[in-house]
Amino acid sequence: MSAKTDLSVPAPAFGHALRPYFHLASECIPTNNGSFGTTPAYVLEQRIKLLHLMEENPDRWFELIVRKKLQESLAQVAPLLNVSAADLAFVNNATSGANAVLRSAPTLLAAKGHSSSVLPNGRKRSLLRLSTVYGGVRPVVQYVADTVGFNVIDVPVEYPISDDDLVGRVEQAILDEQRLGGSVFAASLDAITSVPGVIVPFGRLCALCRKYDVLSVVDGAHAIGQIELDLAATEPDFFFTNLHKWLYVARGAAVLYARKEYQSFIHPTVISFGYANPSFRSEFDYTGTADLTPYLTVPAALEFRRWLGGEQVIRERNHKLCVEAAHKVAEIFATEVLLGLGSDGTAGTGLIANMANIALPVPAGVSDETMLTLRADILQSKQIAGQFYKHAGRWWIRISVEVYNDLDDYVKLAEGIKEWLASKSA
Incomplete structure (x- = not known):
């Protein structure tokens, strides 16, 4: 009780x-909060109120209320990432964010001015991932490679390892691919890895990606609520983080950040009414009728955290x-x-x-x-x-x-x- x-x-x-x-x-x-998170009773109480409000008049809820409340929730998350709320969209977990970004590879290729995943010399472009990539994201990278036509580069990482060594290994992998006549298109990175559960110098890795014109796709599943985040400083191209693991938001809730120049080129895994809408967030906001109340518990979760x-x-x-x-x-x-x-x-x-x-x-x-x-x-x-x-x-x-x-x-x-x-x- x-x-x-x-x-x-x-x-x-x-x-x-x-x-x-x-x-x-x-x-x-x-002793294992990192796997699924824990929701405070206060947050669940607020969610129940939202569920009642939805059921009192479903038409009013979906037509007049829910989109406004989604905007209010994103406006409260944005300062924790130091980004504009207009550059965020809700997804139900970080793996959904990874899928949305990586499976948009065909349109992202076009955004970068490439006609296909194959270079003029006939060599496939590459997707880079670290050996410590989350088990749910690893197959997403492989799926995109198999279906779009990328090569996959796995960078071996064993802890303990220094930041300098880790960044150096990634840079060496990019350079090795260039020497072979190839090119790394995107890198799947972490802010905090799942196992081992350690902080990753992702800001340095994002800077490295910018240096070599590689898209940085950062899995921040464990990040928000555990470490201070400043995406304006670290400048990832894409970043997604669970809100239900360490921020006390009801399950499942996560946010996806995308740099403005790429927002019109990424799409949710479910295509619906929002497709081709000028606002990428509109496409993510509505992918069909669903219970969106977990997203709307952000204000309650942050209120509870301020209380603590x-x-x-x-x-x-x-x-x-x-x-x-x-x-x-x-x-x-x-x-x-x-x-x-x-x-x-x-x-x-x-x-x-x-x-x-x-x-x-x-x-x-x-x-x-x-x-x-x-x-x-x-x-x-x-x-x-x-x-x-x-x-x-x-x-x-x-x-x-x-x-x-x-x-x-x-x-x-x-x-x-x-x-x-x-x-x-x-």
């Missing part, structure tokens, strides 16, 4: 005192606990935390926002099936979740920290995993 949220009184302290303001079951130990102290206060507190929790879990496992290399940018704990990665105390040869069983068993028996994955020849767990977490949550997570592993080796 959630507590009634009264925003006129001071918010409780961060940690378990905030659990009642979410619909978390008492036995749930939520605002963006910077939330980010700093969650980062501090995340670093502490990661080291505690590593201590219990007798392993280590994944930290950044180098002397600036994502060096050391600069790699960490609200997610951290800890090596698991298991041999590298442990099977995927075993790790899937571990994940399912502790979720079922202890209601604990973590993101298990293999990277650079080792098994890791990604933890996430939110405002309702305390250090004890991560102690229980680590001890639960150790207990399960001990039971299987007995």
Whole structure:
């Protein structure tokens, strides 16, 4: 049972005192917010009000109300990205944003003055992606390559790695392709990768793309709510970020940003009445009858976050606990935390926002099936979740920290995993 949220009184302290303001079951130990997000009870209450308003008079809602409210919501998201609301559109998740941009490759080729994906010398143009690309975006890149006729360049990335080395590898891949008579058309990049859950110097990568006339397509699924964003400074060509993961907006909601010169060349995955409309946002606003109320909970989510102290206060507190929790879990496992290399940018704990990665105390040869069983068993028996994955020849767990977490949550997570592993080796 959630507590009634009264925003006129001071918010409780961060940690378990905030659990009642979410619909978390008492036995749930939520250490994996990065996968699906968590919606405050207050935001859900506001969404229910919107649903009632829609059902009271559907014609009035769709004809007179919803478009205005979409504009109001985008106007509140825009300052968090430092862009104009006119350059944003709603999509239901970041993967939808990736699809909208990448599957618009034929029209984007035309926007760049190319008649096809094939160069005059007969070599295919290339799409570049890092090996750490999100699992849901990787096949989108491949699908576009297969259907439009691109080559795919995979840049191998293994953490720990310095920012300089990462940027250097991408630049070398672009130069290598040029030496072979090819050209990189677009690069699929991340602001924060899913696994490992680390901050990426995407501003430097976007600058590199501009240098070589490569379209930068940035997956910011985990970005808004975790790190400060300034798209006017980093200048990606395209950027999409989930609002339901770290910003408390109801699921599923994300925004897509496109530079003005490309807005008329990208289209939603569902083509409908808005096609060829002068405003690219109009095309995304209406792709058929749907429940758009998650998008409209942006004002409530931001109101709730201001009640907690605002963006910077939330980010700093969650980062501090995340670093502490990661080291505690590593201590219990007798392993280590994944930290950044180098002397600036994502060096050391600069790699960490609200997610951290800890090596698991298991041999590298442990099977995927075993790790899937571990994940399912502790979720079922202890209601604990973590993101298990293999990277650079080792098994890791990604933890996430939110405002309702305390250090004890991560102690229980680590001890639960150790207990399960001990039971299987007995």
